[in-house]
Amino acid sequence: MMTDNADERAQNIRMIRNSAAAITGSPGDLQRIRALRFTKPGTDDATWQKMADLGWIGILVDESSDGIGLGMSEFLGLAEELGRALVPEPLIAVASIAPDLPADLLADTLTGALVVMPIWQELVGDASLSAVGENATLTGSADRVPSALCAHGFVVQTNDGSAYIAAKDCTIEPSDTLDGGTYSKVTFNAVHARPLGDLSMARERATLATAAYLLGAADRAFEMTLDYVKMRHQFGRAIGSFQVIQHRAVDMKLQLEITRAVLADCVAKFETEESLDARRMSVSRAKARASDTAMLISRHSTQMHGAVAITDEHDIGLYTRKIATLFNQYGTASTHRRRYDALSRTVAAMPSDQVA
Template sequence: MSAAEQDDRAESIRMIRDSAAALAPPGGDLKRIRDLRFQDPGFDAGLFRQMGEMGWIGLRVPEALGGAGLGLGEMCALAEELGGALVPEPLIAASLSAQLLAAAGRHGALPVLLAGEVLVLTAWQERPDTLEAPGTPDAPRRFLPMASGADFFLVPVREGDRLALYELPAARCVPKVERTQDGGNLGSIVPNLVEGTKLSDDIGPMLADGLDEAALVTAAYLLGGMERAFGMTLDYLRTRQQFGRIIGTFQALQHRAANLNMQLALTRASIEAAAATLDAGAIGDARRAAVSRAKARAAEASLLVQRECIQLHGGIGYTDDYDVGLYLRKAMVMANQYGSATLHRRRFMATSPEVEE
């Protein structure tokens, strides 16, 4: 990439971050997030529509199909900003569905999804902690984020050696919903293909790529939450006094904060490297290894950083009224989405050329 192209890319990413600030101000009030907790559908449909109007749902969809046609660098930058604001709207899941609809060649639902007028969720997961979509026709599909607000489900179904894609209206396939630690919800459905419409005979390769991208974007969302919680913690260390001194001057706490800062830097480097690798066109094992390295680090580091931030706040950090605890709750829910740290470490070991036999 030439210097001019690098400058253009940096400007594109900067503009994406600026656009995110309009809906998710950095360091903003979290009252909206608190008000949406443990409610149905768990997110603001009006704000989801605004995300569509700003082109976020179709960020990875080609321009010819109504999307923005941007790269993973831009998508990860957006997710990072949203993670810092704890945005509960299911943008990552909606973006996956948008890419599948675009790839399927049936675009009826795509325009309304890109506009944020409906929520379409992809019901691919049959068991915990996997990135594989078996497509068992009658198997329950689980762990659908914000499923109580879905209008349609996309269901991959194994037909011979291919993975077909069906669309089911949520009204004919009502999800069973369970609350999550952060106040959102996850749903399960049992697909009734008689009620569905077949969109594609083979969506397998696109789904595999889409799940990799969703894992990487989830890592970026976790990074945004880590950074915001760490910033809150530094502010606390700089103002809280004990024994007549600002506690941030205590060497032991400085060492702990320095370790957290290192975790943030390593996570950012891993995510940015993975986004650049995918945007450069990596395929196969190189693609999977880059994603897994980033997601494993983000999943593990997010829980470490968030727990340390709670402890560095002392007793107030454990209260639900104090905002730093919201970031730990969110990390507990999202760290395992699109694969846990354990799964991705295992996949990295199996796919990375850096690992010697």
């Protein structure tokens, strides 16, 4: 029975990866990505609607709630394909929070009509969620909120609980990012807030999927680098024939495959562990590894391409800039290592019947 389930899951992952071609197009075709850079909001409504029509927004939502009821393994497979194509639409954040939305917000989110962006950044400026029920209001501000300009509403996590805020009631101040997207300062001035439940696991899902996105971007950058060193000639021969280049390429490939194996192990633990701390440990392990690997691939790709890598015309620069923008999202590698260490001590101190 377990073999049947594993085979079905593997088939689901292959199918979801193949479906990504409807959005990502052919490998190496980055015209859409280039056209969206440094525009506002930096995403495409038609592409978002395609994602909704394909069921991607509801990939983690139960079929009983009109989702497609797949798991984190399938979600990470999709996220990796999005990373390979540098897709800028905020599917990871929205799909991660979708399972925790109330029915009315979820229904519009799944159709693509409503884009609900989570804000997990710590609020500043006398931040508070006052009162409860229909009279609740939220005050404060959050910095470095990605994709805020395309949101119709925000789900905000505060020390007093979480709440849904309509975007029209907020002040949004965008700033350009290195990859051509935006981070925004979002300000709430005693705006009406709809209290929601605990959304902490949604952030864990988004963090794990972002690790897969980074892996996809790094893997594609590595492929482009291999192609380049095979065609770039110096001293009468392809630079890929030089031993130092070959050794570096082997190191890059090794790190990518280790990261892929780590992510596979971490998502398996995330889906099977009952202990929340053990699940969070798997997320931190995956994110720390993926962030480090993506930056290593980015640095080596730039060096092996040479000066052309820092020009805007060459596509490798799109990947290095995307990795530089995302590798610290949802926590730096060092932050996740510290969290892993702290959580591992907590889990080790638990009785064995509470860990499993």
